[in-house]
Amino acid sequence: MIIWEIFKMALSALRANKLRTSLTLLGIIIGVSSVITIVSALEGLSQSIEGELAVLGPTTFIVDRFGLITGHDAFMEALKRKPLKYEYVKAIEDGCTDCGKVAALSYRNGEVKYGSRKLKRVFIGGASANIISLVDMQVDQGRFFYPEEDKSRSRVAFVGATIAEELYPGMDPIGKEIKVNNIRYQIIGIAKKKGSSFNENHDKIIYVPYFSFKRDFGGPRDNINIYVEAVSLDRMNEAMDETRVVLRGIRKVPYKKDDDFGIFTAEAIMAVINDVTKYIRFGLVGISSIALVVGGIIIMNIMMVSVTERTREIGIRKSIGAKRKNILMQFLFESLVLSLSGGIIGISIGVILGNILIHLIKMNMTPSIFAIVTGLIISSSVGLFFGIYPAMKAARLQPVKALSFE
Numbered sequence: 001m002i003i004w005e006i007f008k009m010a011l012s013a014l015r016a017n018k019l020r021t022s023l024t025l026l027g028i029i030i031g032v033s034s035v036i037t038i039v040s041a042l043e044g045l046s047q048s049i050e051g052e053l054a055v056l057g058p059t060t061f062i063v064d065r066f067g068l069i070t071g072h073d074a075f076m077e078a079l080k081r082k083p084l085k086y087e088y089v090k091a092i093e094d095g096c097t098d099c100g101k102v103a104a105l106s107y108r109n110g111e112v113k114y115g116s117r118k119l120k121r122v123f124i125g126g127a128s129a130n131i132i133s134l135v136d137m138q139v140d141q142g143r144f145f146y147p148e149e150d151k152s153r154s155r156v157a158f159v160g161a162t163i164a165e166e167l168y169p170g171m172d173p174i175g176k177e178i179k180v181n182n183i184r185y186q187i188i189g190i191a192k193k194k195g196s197s198f199n200e201n202h203d204k205i206i207y208v209p210y211f212s213f214k215r216d217f218g219g220p221r222d223n224i225n226i227y228v229e230a231v232s233l234d235r236m237n238e239a240m241d242e243t244r245v246v247l248r249g250i251r252k253v254p255y256k257k258d259d260d261f262g263i264f265t266a267e268a269i270m271a272v273i274n275d276v277t278k279y280i281r282f283g284l285v286g287i288s289s290i291a292l293v294v295g296g297i298i299i300m301n302i303m304m305v306s307v308t309e310r311t312r313e314i315g316i317r318k319s320i321g322a323k324r325k326n327i328l329m330q331f332l333f334e335s336l337v338l339s340l341s342g343g344i345i346g347i348s349i350g351v352i353l354g355n356i357l358i359h360l361i362k363m364n365m366t367p368s369i370f371a372i373v374t375g376l377i378i379s380s381s382v383g384l385f386f387g388i389y390p391a392m393k394a395a396r397l398q399p400v401k402a403l404s405f406e
Contacts, residue, residue: 023302027291027296034287037354058236062226063225063247084225084261086224096246098231099230099239101227108124110217111180117166119163125205126218137191145207153209156185158191158207159191162204174189180217181217293382296386299335307393314327327394335390336380337383343380
């Protein structure tokens with residue numbers, strides 16, 4: 001008996017019991033669809049965050065009050081640290097020979113208005129004039145503000161594309177007034193559109209000169225982030241070390257004490273995020289695997305029932321010349337077809353759920369080829385593993401006993 005004939009017989013047997021077949025598929029479908037959705041979502045998360053962090057560039061690092069904190073106790077301890085000050089920018093410029101440009105950024109959320117139109121929950125950033133060269137922020141119209149405008153505390157603003165589109169539809173915003181938390185500023189430039197991710201609109205931003213921000217919106221304990229550019233990629237570590245020495249000195253950190261600030265690169269952030277998502281992936285995929293195991297056990301039980309119900313059929317086939325391997329292969333094929341069908345349906349559902357996630361959280365996510373291949377391999381392996389015992393039991397039946405079975 002050729003393999004194709006065995007395969008057709010397996011399909012016929014499964015079609016004859018549609019309800020049982022459908023119920024058997026359920027565990028495999030749930031397990032595979034969960035694996036596809038989880039792995040694709042986590043890979044999409046990592047890719048989106050990596051894209052966001054790419055704005056820093058390979059020679060830029062950030063200094064902030066907290067650093068990379070992954071635990072509750074460390075976070076509570078970091079809350080006790082003194083905020084960074086603008087004066088540190090000058091100290092780093094003077095004390096770090098391997099550092100190039102240094103910029104400050106302070107921020108808060110607020111409201112912007114023009115006439116009767118307004119936008120809430122807008123990112124308002126107070127920045128040094130040179131920050132535009134340290135992050136991925138490009139000018140679409142107009143210009144960014146000058147250092148002189150920062151020093152003179154000018155009320156000028158550089159806005160994101162969403163603000164320009166929603167507050168000034170059909171108009172040229174350049175030169176027009178905008179109220180930032182009810183304080184009048186003049187728009188001098190518009191940023192190129194960047195889009196959204198994780199329900200966060202990266203074009204719903206407005207940058208004003210740092211000293212203007214501090215005067216109009218700042219508080220006595222407002223923290224700042226300091227962006228530092230190394231003179232070259234191969235001097236990156238030296239630039240970070242020199243910055244650390246400068247800040248420990250100016251903040252009077254005792255010799256044996258840890259830094260009371262954080263210095264990190266986009267690469268370091270991604271390393272932490274990848275570690276976290278790796279453990280999340282293992283945990284969630286492990287949970288999903290339980291559904292696959294349950295599905296496998298269901299397959300084994302259903303196949304055992306099928307062997308019992310078809311005992312006389314097996315006896316007849318053996319009595320007319322069917323070999324043990326033919327019976328074994330037929331039942332293994334039935335188990336494999338069940339699990340592969342469940343795997344394919346599960347992959348389809350996983351892809352659909354992935355697309356729904358894309359729209360819900362606006363995250364760049366594509367179904368992982370690795371996850372799809374893994375899903376197929378796992379589902380077929382489950383079918384073969386849990387189908388071996390019923391198939392062997394069927395193959396070992398003696399024709400005489402099988403024919404006399406009632």
